[in-house]
Amino acid sequence: MFVGPIRVAVKPRGPVRETKMVYRAPVADMLFIMTHAAGLTPDLYPDLSNGAAAAILDEAAKMAEGALAPLFRIGDTQGATFDKGVVRTSPGWREAYAQWIAGGWMGITAAEDHGGMGLPHLLNAACLDMWNGANMAFALAPLLSLGAIEALAAHGSDDLRQLYLPRLVSGAWSGTMNLTEPQAGSDLSALRTRAERTGNGAYAITGEKIYITYGDHDMTDNIVHLVLARLPDAPAGTRGISLFLVPKFLVGADGAIGARNALRCGGIEHKMGIHGSPTCTMLYEGAAGWLIGEENRGLNCMFTMMNNARLAVGLQGVGMADRAAQTALAFARERKQGRVPGDPAPMSAILRHPDVQRMLLSMQAATAAARAICYMTANAIDLSHRGETADIRRAAQERAGLLTPVAKAYGSDIANENASLCVQVFGGMGFVEEAGAAQLMRDARIAAIYEGTNGIQAIDLVTRKLSLSEGTAFRAEVARLRAAVDGLDAELSPRLMEAFDALEHAGGWLTARLADKPAAALAGAAPFLRLFALALGGVALAQCAQAEADPQGRWRGLARFYVFDMASHATALARGVVDSATAVLGASAWLEA
Numbered sequence: 001m002f003v004g005p006i007r008v009a010v011k012p013r014g015p016v017r018e019t020k021m022v023y024r025a026p027v028a029d030m031l032f033i034m035t036h037a038a039g040l041t042p043d044l045y046p047d048l049s050n051g052a053a054a055a056i057l058d059e060a061a062k063m064a065e066g067a068l069a070p071l072f073r074i075g076d077t078q079g080a081t082f083d084k085g086v087v088r089t090s091p092g093w094r095e096a097y098a099q100w101i102a103g104g105w106m107g108i109t110a111a112e113d114h115g116g117m118g119l120p121h122l123l124n125a126a127c128l129d130m131w132n133g134a135n136m137a138f139a140l141a142p143l144l145s146l147g148a149i150e151a152l153a154a155h156g157s158d159d160l161r162q163l164y165l166p167r168l169v170s171g172a173w174s175g176t177m178n179l180t181e182p183q184a185g186s187d188l189s190a191l192r193t194r195a196e197r198t199g200n201g202a203y204a205i206t207g208e209k210i211y212i213t214y215g216d217h218d219m220t221d222n223i224v225h226l227v228l229a230r231l232p233d234a235p236a237g238t239r240g241i242s243l244f245l246v247p248k249f250l251v252g253a254d255g256a257i258g259a260r261n262a263l264r265c266g267g268i269e270h271k272m273g274i275h276g277s278p279t280c281t282m283l284y285e286g287a288a289g290w291l292i293g294e295e296n297r298g299l300n301c302m303f304t305m306m307n308n309a310r311l312a313v314g315l316q317g318v319g320m321a322d323r324a325a326q327t328a329l330a331f332a333r334e335r336k337q338g339r340v341p342g343d344p345a346p347m348s349a350i351l352r353h354p355d356v357q358r359m360l361l362s363m364q365a366a367t368a369a370a371r372a373i374c375y376m377t378a379n380a381i382d383l384s385h386r387g388e389t390a391d392i393r394r395a396a397q398e399r400a401g402l403l404t405p406v407a408k409a410y411g412s413d414i415a416n417e418n419a420s421l422c423v424q425v426f427g428g429m430g431f432v433e434e435a436g437a438a439q440l441m442r443d444a445r446i447a448a449i450y451e452g453t454n455g456i457q458a459i460d461l462v463t464r465k466l467s468l469s470e471g472t473a474f475r476a477e478v479a480r481l482r483a484a485v486d487g488l489d490a491e492l493s494p495r496l497m498e499a500f501d502a503l504e505h506a507g508g509w510l511t512a513r514l515a516d517k518p519a520a521a522l523a524g525a526a527p528f529l530r531l532f533a534l535a536l537g538g539v540a541l542a543q544c545a546q547a548e549a550d551p552q553g554r555w556r557g558l559a560r561f562y563v564f565d566m567a568s569h570a571t572a573l574a575r576g577v578v579d580s581a582t583a584v585l586g587a588s589a590w591l592e593a
């Protein structure tokens with residue numbers, strides 16, 4: 001039975017008005033995790049001392065709650081449109097974007113030389129968490145711009161950087177990432193878009209790209225596409241791919257916008273979710289492009305962008321997971337069914353039923369754990385730039401590489417799990433669109449697919465990251481986990497040690513199989529990634545519990561729930577890596593025609 005829209009009363013922060021689906025940015029929890037589990041220390045982050053981090057996150061929370069969250073439903077019900085070649089965003093999107101860039105939020109991590117603030121990735125991680133919790137479809141536009149900024153800053157020529165970076169960093173122009181083609185999704189070696197030298201330093205780009213997020217829209221004056229393409233004399237496969245900057249409008253030396261480039265949006269997709277984000281087919285018809293980095297080395301440059309974007313998608317998952325947890329909790333406080341023994345009222349709030357409590361706690365614990373994993377990945381990126389010695393910076397870079405696939409896949413997986421649990425907590429109302437829980441499920445689904453599917457993330461973890469520096473990065477991470485629980489109380493540490501034993505055993509088995517039976521290692525990759533995430537998340541929450549003044553405090557309860565209930569699957573997952581990997585290969589007869 002539909003019982004009307006859900007209204008959740010919240011304590012307003014600034015101009016926030018009551019909406020059907022409310023998002024509250026959990027600034028205090030974010031700061032707590034940053035400080036106690038992710039390495040926010042004054043020696044690494046002197047620019048964030050004296051409450052600066054808290055002040056910036058408070059401002060971000062006002063933006064997320066006041067400007068972006070109110071457009072969450074509108075983006076779903078009145079999504080982006082395509083009409084006669086023109087893409088228009090949802091009502092209110094342009095104004096919200098203008099407000100967002102006026103706050104300088106695009107340039108948090110960008111270098112000051114390019115108009116950015118030069119602040120740490122860890123701080124931006126919390127901001128990305130908020131933008132996505134407030135409005136994932138909106139937040140995708142800056143997410144792609146951020147990747148373009150990083151790739152251009154790292155690999156672009158001086159001329160390209162001077163011309164484009166200040167405008168991307170201010171948010172006046174947006175950036176996109178053009179990899180996918182109909183025949184080239186996970187496998188980029190199959191891509192066919194052509195780049196021909198024109199003789200004047202530029203290239204002519206021709207081809208079709210699909211699923212390009214914010215490939216066209218009406219929020220900025222220009223759009224800077226980063227496009228993977230092949231030169232006529234390029235070697236086959238991934239070693240023959242180059243990266244080009246291809247603007248929607250050509251740009252004069254002074255930055256003035258000129259003629260339209262030879263590219264257009266051929267249409268947008270009708271999707272399951274994130275309707276507010278236009279997903280475009282992009283047609284390049286001899287468009288002028290400029291090389292980024294060296295010819296045939298484009299995939300290396302694009303990896304700068306993809307790694308950044310992968311962590312950002314993990315954070316997108318965390319934001320959505322948090323939103324789902326908040327939505328379910330608010331509903332469970334209001335909805336009454338059944339009677340809990342001892343309750344004087346004839347009906348109890350469903351929040352009081354232990355099975356509902358289990359669902360709600362699963363959502364809260366998974367969100368906090370995934371948040372910690374993403375934030376520690378951001379911290380490793382910061383340390384790779386800010387570390388005192390070259391050795392520290394190199395080790396941090398490897399740690400960031402090791403953790404990135406875990407951050408992306410775990411963050412986006414738990415977004416899906418939380419969204420599904422949220423629908424479950426709503427009961428039948430969860431299945432009714434107007435209630436809003438269904439949108440969470442539809443929107444969150446894509447995060448496990450794009451930026452490299454979560455299957456590809458697991459394969460990356462096992463085939464490339466486990467063997468980094470001959471296994472040094474993985475061994476260092478396990479040693480770090482063990483050291484972190486050494487000295488913790490006797491309640492959590494034995495269970496966590498079991499999880500580390502399982503992780504080490506599975507990691508060793510996979511490394512051996514990569515040498516003698518790679519298919520078995522690939523079949524066990526997904527459970528290994530989950531096992532790794534559970535160990536990392538368990539330690540992070542135990543550290544938060546340890547840091548709490550009250551030994552019976554709220555972090556203690558959450559850590560205990562995560563370690564006893566969720567991380568207890570670690571040993572079974574390790575068995576799954578070893579046994580069921582072999583079992584997958586042994587059951588192939590079921591998959592034959």
Ligand SMILES: Cc1cc2nc3c(=O)[nH]c(=O)nc-3n(C[C@H](O)[C@H](O)[C@H](O)COP(=O)(O)OP(=O)(O)OC[C@H]3O[C@@H](n4cnc5c(N)ncnc54)[C@H](O)[C@@H]3O)c2cc1C
Pocket residue numbers: 177178179180184185186187210211212213214271279446449450451452453454455456459
């Ligand atoms: C809404 C949306 C937005 C997107 N935005 C962008 C964008 O901005 N820019 C862009 O370039 N692309 C974008 N994409 C494309 C996205 O990155 C791809 O869809 C994704 O990488 C998967 O590629 P695919 O769809 O071709 O699936 P496939 O590669 O065909 O994969 C299908 C299945 O096979 C599995 N698989 C494939 N290869 C292997 C393998 N070697 N080993 C094991 N399993 C494998 C996959 O994990 C998956 O489960 C977007 C897609 C969507 C839907």
